Amino acid sequence: MFLKLLENRALRDATDAKAYLFTCVRNAVLNDRKARQRDVELDAGSAWFEPPNRDYAAELALRRALWSLPEDQRVQREVTILHIGGEFTFSQIAEVLRISANTAASRYRYALAKLREAMRAEEDCRANSR
Numbered sequence: 001m002f003l004k005l006l007e008n009r010a011l012r013d014a015t016d017a018k019a020y021l022f023t024c025v026r027n028a029v030l031n032d033r034k035a036r037q038r039d040v041e042l043d044a045g046s047a048w049f050e051p052p053n054r055d056y057a058a059e060l061a062l063r064r065a066l067w068s069l070p071e072d073q074r075v076q077r078e079v080t081i082l083h084i085g086g087e088f089t090f091s092q093i094a095e096v097l098r099i100s101a102n103t104a105a106s107r108y109r110y111a112l113a114k115l116r117e118a119m120r121a122e123e124d125c126r127a128n129s130r
Contacts, residue, residue: 019092022082026096058119065118069111076111079104 069077078097082088083104090108094101 016092016095019088019095022086022088022092023096061119061122062115065115065122066111068118069114073111073114075099076107076114079107080111080115083108 066077066080075097079093082093082096083090088096090101090104093099093104097104099107
C-alpha cells in the first residue's frame, strides 16, 4: 500500500494526509473484503475501542448496538467509529467517506439517537430481568 502511494505520488496532492491515508487503507480493506466475500467480525477484545476503567457490560452493549445498525445505515456506523474511535473531525470524515461535513455530522447525530434508543432498550431488559 505504501509503495503504491510513493509510486503514484498521490499523497502530495492530498489536503489532509491523515484522512487521505485512512481513505487508502479503508479502500484496500473494502477491496480485500469484496475479494474474499466474507464478513470480518469485530474482535470482542479490540483495545482501540475500550478505554480503561469503563463499565465493560455497558461498553459491550454499546458495541452490540453500534454493530446492529442495519447495513443501509453503514455510513452512520462508519462516521461514529471514525469520530469516536479515530478522533476524526467531521471534515476529515467527509473526505474519507466522500460526503459533505454536514452530512457526516447529521449521520453522527442519527446514529447517536439510534444508539441511545438501543441502550435504553438494553437497560430496560436488564432492569426487567432482575
